[in-house]
Every structure is written in structure tokens, then in C-alpha cells.
Amino acid sequence: MPIDREQVKHIAALARISLSEGETESFAQQLSDILDQFEVLQSLDTTGVTPTAHVAGLDNVMRDDEPGSSLESEESLLNAPRRRGDLFQVRAVLDE
Amino acid sequence: MTVPDHTVNHLWQLTVAEASRLLAAKEISSVELTRSFLQRIEEVDDRLSAYITVTADAALQQAQEADRRIAAGEYTALTGIPMQIKDLLCTEGTTTTCASRMLEGYVPVYNATAVGRLREQGTVLLGKGNMDEFGMGSSTENSAFFPTRNPWDTERVPGGSSGGSAAAVAAGEAAFALGTDTGGSIRQPASFCGVTGLKPTYGRVSRYGLVAYASSLDQVGPIARDAADCAVILEAIAGQDRFDATSLPVPVPDYRAGLTGDISGVRVGVPSEYFADGMDTGVRAAVTAAIERLADLGAELREVSLPTTEYALACYYIIAPSECSANLARYDGVKYGYSHQGDGDMWEAMERTRQHGFGPEVKRRIMLGAFALSSGYYDAYYHKAQQVRTLIREDFDRVFQEVDALAAPVSPLVAFPIGERTDDPVRMYLVDVYTLPVNIAGLPAMSVPCGFSDGLPVGLQLIGPHLSEGRLLNIAHAYQQATDWHNDRPSL
Numbered sequence: 001m002p003i004d005r006e007q008v009k010h011i012a013a014l015a016r017i018s019l020s021e022g023e024t025e026s027f028a029q030q031l032s033d034i035l036d037q038f039e040v041l042q043s044l045d046t047t048g049v050t051p052t053a054h055v056a057g058l059d060n061v062m063r064d065d066e067p068g069s070s071l072e073s074e075e076s077l078l079n080a081p082r083r084r085g086d087l088f089q090v091r092a093v094l095d096e
Numbered sequence: 097m098t099v100p101d102h103t104v105n106h107l108w109q110l111t112v113a114e115a116s117r118l119l120a121a122k123e124i125s126s127v128e129l130t131r132s133f134l135q136r137i138e139e140v141d142d143r144l145s146a147y148i149t150v151t152a153d154a155a156l157q158q159a160q161e162a163d164r165r166i167a168a169g170e171y172t173a174l175t176g177i178p179m180q181i182k183d184l185l186c187t188e189g190t191t192t193t194c195a196s197r198m199l200e201g202y203v204p205v206y207n208a209t210a211v212g213r214l215r216e217q218g219t220v221l222l223g224k225g226n227m228d229e230f231g232m233g234s235s236t237e238n239s240a241f242f243p244t245r246n247p248w249d250t251e252r253v254p255g256g257s258s259g260g261s262a263a264a265v266a267a268g269e270a271a272f273a274l275g276t277d278t279g280g281s282i283r284q285p286a287s288f289c290g291v292t293g294l295k296p297t298y299g300r301v302s303r304y305g306l307v308a309y310a311s312s313l314d315q316v317g318p319i320a321r322d323a324a325d326c327a328v329i330l331e332a333i334a335g336q337d338r339f340d341a342t343s344l345p346v347p348v349p350d351y352r353a354g355l356t357g358d359i360s361g362v363r364v365g366v367p368s369e370y371f372a373d374g375m376d377t378g379v380r381a382a383v384t385a386a387i388e389r390l391a392d393l394g395a396e397l398r399e400v401s402l403p404t405t406e407y408a409l410a411c412y413y414i415i416a417p418s419e420c421s422a423n424l425a426r427y428d429g430v431k432y433g434y435s436h437q438g439d440g441d442m443w444e445a446m447e448r449t450r451q452h453g454f455g456p457e458v459k460r461r462i463m464l465g466a467f468a469l470s471s472g473y474y475d476a477y478y479h480k481a482q483q484v485r486t487l488i489r490e491d492f493d494r495v496f497q498e499v500d501a502l503a504a505p506v507s508p509l510v511a512f513p514i515g516e517r518t519d520d521p522v523r524m525y526l527v528d529v530y531t532l533p534v535n536i537a538g539l540p541a542m543s544v545p546c547g548f549s550d551g552l553p554v555g556l557q558l559i560g561p562h563l564s565e566g567r568l569l570n571i572a573h574a575y576q577q578a579t580d581w582h583n584d585r586p587s588l
Binding site: 011018019020027031038039049050051053054058063071075078081082088091092 | 297404407414425434441442445454460476482521522525537538
């Protein structure tokens with residue numbers, strides 16, 4: 001399935017990645033080539049086949065809700081690119 | 097074959113078991129052993145680049161601590177043994193980059209469970225292994241920092257994504273390493289570098305602290321000199337963990353006790369689809385000879401068929417990128433990691449952070465996954481792939497009613513020249529065509545050195561049903577007791 005530059009830009013927006021013109025061009029070609037490889041799946045009849053959720057069949061794993069220790073705020077903030085006091089600093093989310 | 101020399105300068109040649117015995121007998125100290133590995137890293141790593149970070153000072157401190165434990169009689173088979181950890185696994189206080197600009201300088205405040213369990217036994221951390229960025233690649237050329245070179249031929253790749261770990265063990269830069277395997281990332285580099293690697297059953301080892309790439313496929317496992325060493329390491333890291341709900345609530349067997357070396361009557365299946373046209377003739381010859389050797393040792397060979405094998409590549413490259421696009425959404429430049437510092441609003445800063453923080457292959461997979469999950473394409477790609485995943489699992493289930501294990505090549509190729517495949521993603525993906533199905537089905541599998549093709553190592557892949565690690569280790573152990581391929585070392 002061919003992917004054009006407009007579709008690449010749409011996908012990049014979904015993935016929140018800025019792309020240069022060169023990247024847009026090469027991704028259009030490469031994603032098209034990769035999607036061609038996926039066509040083989042369409043030849044396989046999967047009517048009524050249950051999709052795999054967990055390979056060993058585990059589901060809804062429960063444990064007791066016991067309070068325990070967690071990271072100190074200083075540890076949580078250790079790798080913060082920008083902080084103000086004990087808070088992560090972010091850019092404005094709402095317009096002024 | 098190299099004969100181990102126990103003078104201090106050559107301690108790096110010891111296996112885990114040999115070093116452990118000498119430590120327990122007080123013939124060597126962990127400090128001497130650690131110094132020997134650090135010296136070896138000093139000597140050869142400028143040619144190989146197997147390490148992103150070397151933690152020499154901390155390693156010597158940990159070695160002193162291990163020596164105190166041994167002196168006090170409080171030790172295990174791993175106390176004082178120097179190891180390398182793939183840089184995708186969190187190490188408390190030691191930079192964990194995932195070979196990405198996005199996490200350059202990131203210092204975790206906790207250990208991955210597998211790392212923590214090894215450290216509790218007193219292992220010594222030498223440093224962090226180079227890899228393809230976030231585990232995405234088959235050659236370690238996708239490291240944002242530098243490629244790793246194959247110790248058998250430095251013009252060739254070591255495989256990937258755990259290429260730094262396999263190269264380090266092959267070159268004697270660590271007694272063993274922990275790698276991770278999402279589509280072949282332990283087995284394929286182990287094969288290309290001539291060392292022994294084990295990808296455990298999905299859920300056998302906790303994924304806590306393994307920086308997520310594709311959570312339904314990722315597993316942590318050992319890369320070591322032989323199957324006996326892999327057994328010791330697996331026993332240490334396996335088992336349920338309250339921090340990973342997908343870890344299996346199953347007791348951990350005594351893997352070492354299971355190494356009887358007796359494989360008479362073990363039914364070994366040979367899947368015809370794993371010997372397709374186009375495979376390297378030397379690989380075919382070496383793997384075929386290895387399978388015949390298993391028969392000489394008493395295994396019963398049977399030809400079997402896994403007809404869904406041809407769908408595994410497409411299935412994997414839909415599921416893994418889909419999970420990757422969701423997992424890597426966390427890199428927004430706010431909580432940790434690279435953050436765009438220029439002008440712009442929140443969204444622009446996030447988009448620039450991700451543009452500059454991620455390398456080309458990571459972006460390619462995020463984009464592919466975002467596409468496969470997007471409205472209008474979800475059913476045709478993601479849902480379809482998850483159904484095909486069920487068919488691939490059922491194929492293995494059916495075959496494992498007839499046989500106890502499968503024997504096949506790890507890769508159709510040996511290590512290829514650096515740069516040969518970087519411009520063509522599809523050609524790179526085909527390198528892993530025989531390792532991907534195992535992850536899709538969540539099975540355990542090993543790579544065992546079984547010969548050479550034009551001077552480059554070939555790996556025999558052993559695949560078993562869920563939780564059959566003990567059986568696979570024993571088959572590999574029987575083979576390694578009868579052969580010397582795993583003792584060969586590259587000359588550097």
C-alpha cells in the first residue's frame with residue numbers, strides 16, 4: 001500500500017513528531033515498502049480467530065491493596081529537564 | 097581453542113563457573129578478577145565499542161564488598177562475578193541511555209528487577225552495553241552514539257539489538273551479560289558473536305526496569321560463555337515479581353541440577369520452513385551438522401512443519417511498532433530525558449523534542465505503529481496481526497505435541513559488513529526471520545555456537561514450549577559437552 005507525503009505528515013502529527021522535508025520524503029518511500037510486506041497477511045483467513053491478548057493466558061492479575069513506600073519527591077524530580085521547587089515545570093497548556 | 101590461563105592477567109578468560117570455583121577456593125579474589133576484566137576492556141574496547149559506560153571505580157568497590165562476603169562465607173555461585181548490563185535495563189545510580197539521545201544522561205533511581213536480583217547475589221557491574229536505540233535494530237548500528245564491532249571481524253556488525261553485550265562476552269570484556277530480546281535481540285547477536293544466549297519464556301523474568309519497547313514481546317535473558325553459565329544466571333533472575341503483573345506465578349526450578357547432559361530419547365523437531373532458499377550455505381552446513389550431532393547424542397529427530405512461519409515477519413512488524421508507538425509516547429521532554437529548549441508552545445516543544453531525541457529507526461517504528469493503530473487501518477493491520485499471532489501460537493502448540501524441542505538456525509546469515517543494510521529497512525528486518533516467531537508465541541529459545549561460515553560464528557537455535565528452559569539448557573549443555581565451538585575465542 002503506497003503512503004504519500006500527506007499521509008506521512010498526518011501520521012507524524014498523530015505521533016507528535018516534527019519531520020524535516022527530507023524525512024517526510026524518505027519515510028513515505030520506506031513505509032510504503034514496509035506496508036507492501038504486510039500484504040501477505042491478507043491471504044490468511046482469520047475469520048473467527050480470537051486475537052492474542054497474553055501468550056500464556058494470564059488476565060486480570062490482582063494483588064492485595066497494601067500501602068508501601070514509593071519514590072521521594074526529590075528522587076522523582078532527579079531527571080526533570082525543568083523544575084520549579086518541588087514541581088515539574090511545563091509550558092503553558094492553555095492560551096493566555 | 098584457548099586454554100584458560102589462571103594468572104591474573106588472563107582471568108578474563110574464565111567462565112562464570114570456573115571463576116566461581118576459584119573465588120570459593122580463595123585462589124583468586126573478586127578484585128583481581130574485576131581488575132582483569134577492566135584491563136581487558138581498556139585493551140580492546142577502543143576497537144569494539146561494546147560499552148556505552150564503564151563504571152570502573154564502582155566495580156572495584158563492589159568487588160571488595162563481594163570479597164568480604166566470600167570471606168564471611170555468605171556467597172552464591174554469582175558473588176564477585178563481573179557482568180555487563182545492556183543499556184536498556186535500569187541500573188540505580190548508573191546512567192541508562194537506551195543508546196538514545198533522548199535518555200543521554202538519564203540516571204535511574206531504581207534497579208530493574210533482574211539487575212537487582214543479580215546485585216543482591218553480589219555480582220559486579222562493569223558497565224552498560226551498547227545496543228540499537230531502544231532495542232530497535234538487528235546490528236547495533238542504530239545506537240545514537242556509535243556502532244559496536246564484531247570481535248571476529250571488526251569490519252562487521254555484532255548483530256543486535258544486544259550487540260554490545262554479545263560482543264563483550266565474546267571478547268572477554270565481561271564474564272556474562274544481561275540482554276533483552278523482543279524479536280531476536282539476545283539470540284541473533286549471540287549467534288553472530290559465537291556466544292550462548294537464552295531468551296526465556298514471556299513472563300519467566302520480570303520486565304520491571306526494562307525500558308519498554310514492545311511490552312507483549314520483551315524479555316530479559318543471559319548471554320554467557322556456555323549453557324551451564326546461562327542456567328546459573330537464569331535461576332538468579334527468574335520468578336514472579338510484584339512490580340510486573342505479566343510475570344508468571346510459577347516456581348523457579350533448579351536449572352543447574354537439570355544439566356545431566358543426557359538427552360537420549362528427547363524428540364527434536366526440525367522445521368522445514370527454517371531452512372528456506374537464500375540462506376548462507378555455511379550456516380546450513382553448520383546447523384545441519386549440529387542437528388546430526390544431537391542425534392548422535394541420543395536425540396530422536398523428526399521433520400516438522402510450521403506453515404505460518406512466512407507470516408511472522410509481517411505480524412511482528414505490525415505488533416511491535418504498535419506497542420512501541422504507545423510505549424514511547426512517554427518521551428515528552430517533561431519528566432526526564434531530552435527536552436527541546438527553544439521557543440514554541442507545549443505541542444511544538446514536544447514535537448521538536450521527539451524529532452531531535454529519537455533516531456531514524458525509532459521514528460520509523462513509532463510512525464508505523466501510529467499508522468497501524470489509526471482510525472480506518474486498525475482492523476486491517478493491528479487486529480489482523482493479533483489474530484495471526486494466535487495462528488502462529490497454535491502452530492507451535494501443535495508441533496510441541498509431537499516433539500520436545502525444535503532445532504533450527506538462529507539467522508539465515510552470519511555477521512554482515514557494517515553499513516551493508518542500513519539504507520534498506522526491509523532487508524534489515526529479514527535478518528530476524530527465524531527469531532521473530534518465538535517472541536510472537538512467547539516461547540523460550542537459545543542460541544548455541546555450532547561452527548563457522550567463512551570464519552564467522554554460526555548459531556544453532558533451540559526452541560521449546562512455554563517454561564521448558566531447563567530442557568533447552570540441558571540439550572545445549574549436552575551439545576557443548578560433546579563439542580568445542582563455545583570455547584573458541586576471537587583473536588584481538
